[in-house]
Amino acid sequence: METYKVSPFLDPGSLTTPDTLSIVHLSRDNIQPVYLQDTTGAVNGYAEGAVINTRFGSFPHSTLINKPWGSQIRASIVDTGSRGRKRKLEAIAADIAAEDTPDDGTGEDASSAGPTKDVKTAASGFIHILPPTPEVWTTSLPHRTQVVYTPDYSYILHRIRARPGMHIIEAGAGSGSFTHASARAVYNGYPTNGGEKKGKVWSFEFNEDRYKKMQEEIKSHLLEGLVQITHRDVYNDGFLVDGESPEADCVFLDLPAPWRALPHLSRRRPTPSQLASAGLEPLNGEESEWKSPLRSDRSVYICTFSPCIEQVTKTIDTMRRLGWMEIEMVEVAHRRINVMRERIGYNMPTERGANQSAGNVEEAVARLKEVERRFKEFNKGRPGATDANMDEDEEMLDEGDLVNGNASRVREAEGLEDTPSTKPWMVGRLIHRTEAEIKTHTSYLVFAILPQEWSEEQEAAAYETWPCGKESKVIGxxxxxxxxxxxxxxxxxxxxxxxxxxxxxxxxxxxxxxxx
Amino acid sequence: MHSLVEPNAWIALKLPSGNTRILQIIPNTTVSLGKYGSFPSNLIIHRPYHLTYELQDKKPPETFNRLRIVPAAELYSDILSSSDSSNSPDEATPAPDGDDADIPLPTGVEYTLVDPESGAVVATTDRAELNAEARQTLTMEEIEELKKDATDAGKDLIAKLMLSHTAIDQKTEYSLAKYKLLKTRKYIRRFSVLPLDVAQLDYWLLEDKDPAKILDMREEMVALLGCWANVHFGGEDHCDSESPNEEGIESVPNPKQTPGRWLVVDDTGGLLVAAMAERMGILYPVKSKHLLEGPQRPRSPKARRREPPVQPIMTTTTDSHVPTHPAHQPIVAEDNPDVEPESQENDLSKPRSPQASRKPLGEAKQRSNDLQIPYAHANTLTVIHPNSQPNLSFLRYYDFDITNPTHTPTHPLTRHLMTLSWLQLLEPQLDSTYSSEAPNATPEELRSWKANRRGTYHRKRRRWARTHHVIDSARGGGFSGLVVSSTMDPISVMRHCVPLLAGGAPIAIYSQAIEPLTALADCYSIARRGAWVASPPGELAGCSLEEQEHWAGNDEFPLNPALVLGASIQTSRVRRWQVLPGRTHPLMTSKGGAEGYVFTGWRVKPAEGKVEARGKKRSKKRKVEEGQTQGQGEGGK
Structure with missing residues (x-):
């Protein structure tokens, strides 16, 4: 039997290695999966070998390999401009057979033959290189179908008891986010010669393109042996793989019509009346012996994932008719929260995010008084304003202004003096708010459990080994x-x-x- | 795992009222369900989980109630018949799948009193709903009397109640269903048996027990923590620590070669540790072979009963360091039938000191080499605790007692769970065991001692070796992830834990309230990170990266902001729904309390020296933003 290399998802090791998946972290929402290539010579016209280009600069793979995970990597000076120009020129050259390519044709020769060019650090920025996990993989997924995101799949895997050593059926592999997460959950070692049963994901996908894409992914992520994907219409053809039962402990159905797959997930052949009452067609292969894809000596947990309530009622109705227990439907509301500093006040530094309005009533009053005082000063010299009473008032106001206004001026002065000592990142009140856009609904999750079968004979045998009538004590x-x-x-x-x-x-x- | 109910297993009993009850199923006892009746525990031992039972009437001369498995068709008969009956009259044009609604379903006999009427009752839907209690003709005394000699698992009583309700024909279909449900929940003598896994334990602690004890940590939070911290099976031991060649104390293994070591700070009484252990596959005791192979053929209770305790054998091989094969270790019976169920519930929170509890049987058992490390090197959990002893009392539901791990030598946690206090982690020289020399005695001295003095000597030596291994390996760092659910300030936890993490290791911190987490996230704010890069604190000038990692922080930078990437906070809440034909809606009430938040991030390794991050000039239009991108590197987000 073949020996397996451990997937970087399960044990990335301590250093980045060539030809394995790594994650380049640019920002929270900008994460790129990269297969690091240990190349010598030019690739794609780059003298440095394979290169990742980001808004923070260019990063030749050679600067990313054999680094501890989580390393901060500086950008390198890579000639990106002349490469494009050169290519264009080469194309033109091929067309019109012009001989004098202006750029360094010699340089290209050297790079394609000799070792990878030494790189110099650029000041344009840096990236971090992270080991792949199902979470970052899910974040970086290209949207092929609706993705099962971390808040959903974490809860589902917890509820369907996907633990190391379990066998899990996943129908509708989709983008593969759940496949990766469930592979991690059930992983307890790669299959060995000993024939010891190890955890495994039995994945089914109807769409051929997605099936092929998933197959490639499983291979390149070194998940072979842990994930087996089958191209299958599970509504009609069920869940047996090569005629054998996957012996599943738990099931996850991300299908448009989960109730059509449910009859295949029975312990014995559903009776025609059961199927008819649920409005389902009889199953194929009526004559052959029934083989259940479920593990026989344990309760089986299921979760179905449907966005519409009609799908849910139909699914639950079918579950009830097929004998599933503990049926429960939930939805998961998840929110990401942004943390920021709220900077409000007249003395806040003038920069983005600061709100130059009154921070409290005192500030507002002080400012108003200041305005009032200036207004008065401005009007002082004007005729008609000189009235004995007014003068008095003004004097009083001046006094009051002197007290308050000075105080506010002093405060402002303090604020100004403060600025150098209190750092801008510590100014303002710490607040949090839900991110600008939230997923208000992903899907409804239906959970259910199918207990193992228990025959009269088994019951009788158990009663014989555990006879009753000699109870000594009361518990409970x-x-x-x-x-x-x-x-x-x-x-x-x-x-x-x-x-x-x-x-x-x-x-x-x-x-x-x-x-x- | 959780195939059949094992004798002495902890299980959850779900009652019709919706409450769960946690019990240890001791053979040959009577399980009482309070008002719902009682039954012999032997009737559920070696039976499957998730079955719904009904208490049958006593059949004289038997003195106990037998159980009947309620088939699903009977459990759902009401719902299914209502969905079928509501389908057919309402639909003028039968839906493609609606025309089979008249196929007779197995309806329970006991409902014949009501069911035929239900069709007629539908006609009176517009009548006002009436107060149910006012129309009940049975008096309290009569109901009590009926309860006493209730037969047929209470269905009899429920039917009588419904019949003697004068206004039953005035009830709408829905209020009738509600009335019946109410009475059923109160009187039906049914229950179901559920395995006490982490999800069930969490549910019970949250709903029925004491949510404050587990910091209101809901299932979805536990699940998020486990996923974001990437906790999973961490691989087999690369170096076999039990190899018989080993002599003396083992060196701390190179952390780079030991995957799957997670660091945990747990103030939830062990729930978090249990959840993480479950994810790593080290929570449940490994079952003996015969149970795996033939669950249908259980051993007789007599054979299952504890074998007489293995007499401690004092061998002289210990002192001469001649290793014997570990397989010779006597296996101490792991389940103790004398353990009292549900007793000392209140003691759970109090850590019991090992001195207070009786000396375990296994303690005297001889290990070939006192200084051999009894811990695995991969797939381990290291718990840091604030008190001198860890509080992991909930692990007792999984047959593991942290104060006496030697009691259960076959339990996987014995080899995979290590605990140390913050003092031992930060200032080990102040720990009396760590700072002392290993007790050493010559073989002659040993032989001259009495047996129990010799026992103490070996115990001390083993403890010394254990403590040294745990402290040294924890301080060595290189952990694969950090999971925290604590009442302590997360900033202080991060200050000491982040340097212990390997590069790229994920961090997940749970907090009941968001404020501690916002304060933590603010330590990694974009502005602060930028300022750190632009002008790091003067005191760090000339420090190596290693020293910078262990920097204690100051007011401006409570933590080194360059060590953590992607700091973010999230929350999640599950809403439960009722799904019944024509009556589908979210549940009207659910638990409030602490909302719960999770902080996540990754440990990263900053590059040596000053890092410039000017961003890239893209077009003249963007030139204005240039100033803001400066020094951020992380982008504008």
Missing amino acids: SLNKEARKQEKREMLEGKKRKKGPGGNKADGNHDSDQKNI
């Missing part, structure tokens, strides 16, 4: 009387232990107790 909820009795007995037992007499004394002791 007791009535008051019973609790009291228990406590009395417990205390008595303690006393007996402490008591000086041995076992013989017990009888006396008991009777003593009763007498008291």
Whole structure:
């Protein structure tokens, strides 16, 4: 049997290695998956070998390989401009057979033959290189279908008890976010020669393009042996793989009509009346012996993922008819929260995000007074304003202004003096708010459990090994009387232990107790 | 795992009222369900999980109630018949799949009193709903009397109640269903058996027990923490720590070669540790072979009962360091039938000191080499605790007692769970065990000692080796991830934990309230990161990256902002729905309390020296923004 290389999703090692998936982190919402290539010589016209170009500069792969995960990598000076020009020119050259390419034709020769060019650090920026996890992979996914995002899949995997060693059926692989997350959840080692049963994801996909894409992904992510994807219409053809049962412990259905797949997930063949009552067609292969894709000696957990309520009612109705228990439907509301500093006040630094309005009533009043004072000063010299009463008022106002206005001016001065000592990133009140756009609805999640079958014979056998009628003690909820009795007995037992007499004394002791 | 109910297993019983009850199923006892009745525990041992049982009437001369498995068709008969009946009269044009609604369904006999009427009742839908209690002709005494000699699992009583309700024909279809549901929840003698896994334990602690004890940590939060911290099976041990060649104390393994080590700070009494252990596959005791192979053929209770405790064998091989094969270790029976169920519930929060509890049987068991490390190197959890002993009491539901791990030598947590206090992590020289020399005695001395003194000596030596290993490996760092659910200030936790993480390791912190997390996120704000790059604090001039990582922080930079990337906060809440034919809507009420938030980020390694990040000039239009991009590197977000 083949030996498996461990997927970077499961154990990335401590350094980045060539030919494995890495994640280039540009910003929270700008994450790029990259297969690092250890190339010598020019690639794509780059003298440095394979290069990642971002808005923070260019990063030759050679600067990213054999670095500890999480490393901050500076951009390098890469000649991106002349490459494009050169190509264009080459094309032109081919067309008109012009001989004098203006740029360094020699340089190209050198690079394609010799070792990769040494790179110089550029000042344009940096990136971080992270090991892949299902979470970052999900964030970086190209949208092929609706993606099952982390808040949903984390909860689903928790609820359907996808634990190391389990076998999980996933129908509708879609973009593969759930596939990666479930592979991590059930992983307890790659299959070995010993034939020991290891955790596995049995994935099914109807769309051929997506199936092919997923197959490539599984291979390049080194998940072979852990994930087996089958190109299948599960509504009609069920979940057996090569005629064998996946022996699934848990099931996740991300299908448009999960109720049509449900009859295949039964412990024995659904009766025609069961199917008819749920409005389903009879299953194919009526004659052949029924083989259940479910594990027989354990309860099986299921989750279906449907965006519409009509799908949910139909699914649950079918589940009830097929004997699923503990049926529950939920929806997950997830919010990301932005944390920021709210800067409001007249003395805030004039920069983006600061709100130059009054921060509190005192500030507003001080500013108003200041305005008023200036207004008065402006009007002082004007005729007609000189009235004995007015003068008096003004004097009083001046006094008051002197107190308050000065105070506010002092505060402002302090504020100005403060600025150098209090750093701009510490100014303002710390606040949080939900991000600008939220996913208000992803899908409804229906959970259910199918208990294992339990026959009369099994019951009889269990009853024989565990006969009843010799119960010594009551556990669970007791009535008051019973609790009291228990406590009395417990205390008595303690006393007996402490008591000086041995076992013989017990009888006396008991009777003593009763007498008291 | 959770195939059949094992004797002495912890299980959850779900009652008709919706409450769950946690019990240890001890063989040969009577399980009481309070007002719903009682039954012998042996009737659910070695039976499957998730079955719904009904208490049958006593059949004299038997003194106990037998159980009947209620088939799904019977459980759902009401809902399914209502969906079928509501489908057919309402639909003028039958829907493509609606015409099979008249196919008779297996309806329970006990409902014949009501069911035929239900069609007629639909006609009176516009009548006002009436107060149910006022129209009940049965008096309290009569109901009590009926309850006493109720037969047929209470269905009899429910039917009588419905019949003697004078206004039953005035009820709408929905209020009738509601009335019946109400009475059923109150009187039906049914229950179902659920496995006590982490999800169930969390649900029970949250709904029925004490949510404050687990910091109101809902299932969705536990799930988010586990995923964002990337907690999963971390691989087998590369170096076999039990290799018999090993002599003396093992060196701390190179952290670079030991994947799957997670750092945990847990103030939820062990729920978080249990959840992470479940994700890593080390929570449930490994079952003995015969149970895996033939669950249908259980051993007889007599055989299952605890074998007489293995007598501690004092061998002299210990002192001469001659290793014996670990397989020779006697296996101490792991389940103790004497454990009292539901007792000392209140003691859960209090950590019990090992001195207070009785000396375990396994303690005297001889290890070939006292200084051999009893811990695995991969797939481990390291818990840092604020008190001198960790509080992981909820692990007892998984047959693991942290105060006496030697009690359960076969439990995976024994080898994969390490605990140390903050003092041991930060100032190990102040820890008395760590700072002392390993007790050493010559073989002659040993032989001259009495047996129990010798026992103490070996125990001390083992403890010394354990403590050294745990502290040294934790301080060595290189952890694959950090999970925190704590009441402590997350900034202080991060200050000491971040340097211990390997590059690229994920961080996930849960908090009941958002304020501690916003303060933490603010330490990594774009402005602060930019300022750090532009002008790092003067005291760090000339410091190596290593020293910068362990920097204690100051007012302006409480934490080194260059060590964490992608700091963000999220929250998630699950809303439950009722799905019934024609009556689908979210549940009217649910639990409030702490909302709960999760902080996530990655540990990164900053480049040496000054990093410039000017951004890239793209067009003249964007030139205005240039100043803002300066020093951010992380982009404008």
